[in-house]
Amino acid sequence: MQSYRKIEIVVGLFVLLGIIGMGWMAAKLGQVGGLADEGYPVTATFSDVGGVRDGSDVMVAGVVVGRVSNVRLKGNEHALVTMTIQPGVQLTTDVIASVRTKGIIGERYIRLTQGADTEILESGDEIEETESALNIEDLVSKYIFNSSE
Amino acid sequence: MIRVEKLSRTFGEVAALNAVDLQVRKHQTTVIMGGSGSGKTTLLRMLAALDKPSSGHVWFDGHDLASIRRKELYELRARMGMVFQYSALLNSLNVYDNVAFTLHEHTQLDESIIRTMVTMKLEQVGLRGFESFMPSELSGGMAKRVAFARALAMDPEIVFFDEPTSGLDPISAGVIATLIKDLTQKTHMTSVVVTHDVHAGLQIADYIILLWQGDIIAEGTPDEIRQHADERVQQFLEGRPDGPIPFSRSKTAYIDDLLHKPGVVRIL
Amino acid sequence: MMSVSFDAVIRLLGSLGRFALTSLDRMGDATTLSLSSLALLFRRPWQGQHIVLQLYALGVGSFIIIAITGAFTGMVLALQGYYTLAKFGSESLLGAGVALSIIRELGPVLGALMLIGRAGSSITAEIGIMRVTEQVDALEMMAINPRARVLLPRIIATTIALPILVTMFDIIGLASGYVIGVELLGVNGGAYIGEMISKVMLQDLYAGWVKAVGFGFIIGVICTYMGYRAEPTTEGVAAATTKAVVAASVGVLIMNYVLTSFFL
Incomplete structure (x- = not known):
């Protein structure tokens, strides 16, 4: 025993x-109780999100401040992205959201560039100014198109 | 104690027992004898409810073991003990824990009482002092005696023995046979012994049942069996290789097989 | 000629059909056997003590081998991953790559395979030998249900032990991957950890653990079944042990595919 x-x-x-x-x-x-769960939502409409999906990073000045929580089609032509931003991070109302790529073939993330306004985005607000994904294929075809002209 | 009615058991196509009727009487040693393949082990397993019959009944004190529920069966099992052919000691436990196993499992007795009971049982089989040995350290005869002590632990009314003397040297076999006879008389228990050992069987039996190919060919006291008229009984008792129980078990004619006659079933 | 090859095809189809039928039959038998054993979990007498003993023998006993496997898996993944990622200049993704491969796939699968080798084979052999030496019948004669006493604790033990072992495999694998990637190959430590944390989602962890529970369960079911139904001879037990290892490994790999497609 x-x-x-x-x-x-x-x-x-x-x-x-x-x-x-x-x-x-x-x-x-x-990240139980970490970045993914806590925070407030903001939305942004893009004409092309080019591969941003749930869980993609949201960065300000290269620092991760949140995460994409939802991507869906809006009005059959635009992409509506919902992001969860960490509490304590304050975004100005004229913040610019742009879809960027980490490295040349890296994954997509959303870069937020702070504006000059003094007003702060509230939970559930929409970011007005967005910049869609840079499409490498578009760039290349544009280059070819231009040079042949 | 046990009454068997029209008991049959088939394995696939092969019949191991054909509608056997028999009785095991209280406070007696009943020996079931027969050669290998005679169905005696099958019969014992059904008497002990380790196996279900294909048809027929086994009445144990008014309960039909053929259709009993597990819960009731486990209550009856407190009144049964069994000594297996290869002892079947639990090899992760030492001798003490093996003998005390059922006491530990099924009773709330104090450890000091259990210790006394185990000592008594081991004394009965002459192995007091071996409590801390592991089963792997015991000889075959000693293991069988420990298995005997274990079967006696709950003071059962009936103990089943499967080939108690096989695989033992003559002295150990003699010791076991004597133990079965003496303890059956002293403790007023009932014993059912399955064996092909004619010498030991005749020595310990009060009543003998002789099986051959799934049928009972003779039964009676040892003296009745010794004087039995049936040729097959005499052949078995004397151990003659040939007689009414044929040496050759082939079912086709020898000459046909040698000549590769067509139409003979041959296993390729 | 024609009829001979036709015969051969028929015979092949016949044996294939027979194989499928016996396999199905055995699967059904294994399912009923393990379910009838598991049904005894909440029936008295409670087998807690025996579950603990099996957890010790099967779980704690497998820890060393799992730790070694985990360490070397993490190390080789870091080496291989670095070699591949360096070609694209994306060494910073090494942490994420190592972590995701270990947590989603290699931890559960390699952990399960090691458990089969270390514990599964011994379950089958042990139960098979208990059958040969009539210990299973002896338990039955002593009014102990062998399904509750012998089968149930082992199935429960592998089901509980594997997720724990896989967690240890994961942690050791991640740590050794970090040592190789950062200390030996010179990947930036912050990037390694940062990418790892940002790429591994809670659902990846769940996927790994659910797999581990499933694998542990089928290892327990298959290995106990093979031992319990082993032909009670020495050769029978040897054959059953081999069969158990093969069947459990194949079972784990098939189940892995099914569960992975479920979680993606």
Whole structure:
């Protein structure tokens, strides 16, 4: 029976370690209660989001301040992007949202460039000024088109 | 104690037992004898409700083991014990824990009482002092005696023995046979022994049942069996290789097989 | 000639059909056996002590091998990933690549395969030997239901142990990947961690853990079944052990595909 006690304790430790590990991973990597969940939503309409999707980064001056929480089609021609911005980050009402690429072939993210207004965006507000994705194929075809003229 | 009615068991197409009727009487040692493949182990497994019959009934004290529910069966099992051919000690437990197993599992007794009971059972089989041995450290004969002590732990009314003397040296076999006989008399229990060991069987039996190919060919006291008129019984008792129980089990004529006669079923 | 090849085709189809039927039959048998065992979980007597003992033997006992596998998997992923990503100049994505491969795929799958090798084979062999030596019948004679005592605790133990082992595999794999990627190959540590954190979603973690629970369960079911239904001879147990390892590994890989397509 003495040895069973010992086994019981070891198994208890094993299970406890597992649960702590899971909790730690969920908190550190899965952002439970982190960036993804907390914050306030703002929306923006783009004519082309070129691959931005749920979970894409939202950055101000290269710093991640939030995450795209939803992308859907609006009025059959525009893309409506909903972003969740961390609490404490204040965006001016004339902030510019643009779709950018990390590196040349990297993934898409949304860059926010602060404006000069003193007024601050509220939860649920829409960003008026947007800049759509730069499409490399468009650029290339434009270049070819222009040079042949 | 046990009454068997028209008990049959088939495995696929092969019939191991053909509508057997028999009785096991209280406070007696009943020995079921027969050669290999005679259906005696199958019969024992059904007497102990380890196997369900294809048809027929096994009446244990008014309960039909053929159709009993698991819960009731487990209550009856407290009154049964079994010593298996290969002892079947739980090899993760030492001798003490093996003998105490049912007491630990099914009773709320104090450990000191259990210790006394285990000591008594081990004394009965002459193995007191071996409590801390593991089953792998025991010889075949000792393991069988521990299995015997384990079967006795709950003071059962009936104990089943599957080939208690097979695989043992003559002295160990003799010890086991004597133990079965003595303990059956001393503790007023009922024993059912399955064996092909004619010598031990005749020595310990109060009543003998002789099986051959799924049928009972003789039954009675050891003396009646010794004087039985049936040729097959005498052949079995004397261990003659050929007789009414043929040496050759082939079903086709030898000459046909040698000549590769067509129409003979041959296993490729 | 024609009739011979036709015969051969018929015979092939016949044996294929027979194989499919026996496989289905055995799957059905395994399902009923394990479900009838699991149904005993909440029935008295409570088998908690035996579940703990099996968790110790199967779970804690497999920790070392899982740790070693996890460490080397993380290390080789960092090396391979670096080699590939450096061609595109995207070394900063290394952390994300290593973490996602380990958490979504390699942790659960390699963890499951190691558990089969370390614990699954021993489950089958142990139960098979209990059958050969009539210990299963002995339990039955002592009014202990072998399904509740022998099968149930092992199925529960692998189901609980594998997610825990996979979590440890993940953490050790990520740490060793970090050591190789950052300390040895010189990837920027901040980028490594940052990309890892931003790319790994909670749903990736869930996917890994759900897989681990599923794999642990089928390992328990297949290995206990193979042992319980092993032909009670020495060769029978040996054959059953081999069959259990093969069937459990294939089962894990098939289930992995199904679950992955489910989670993407």
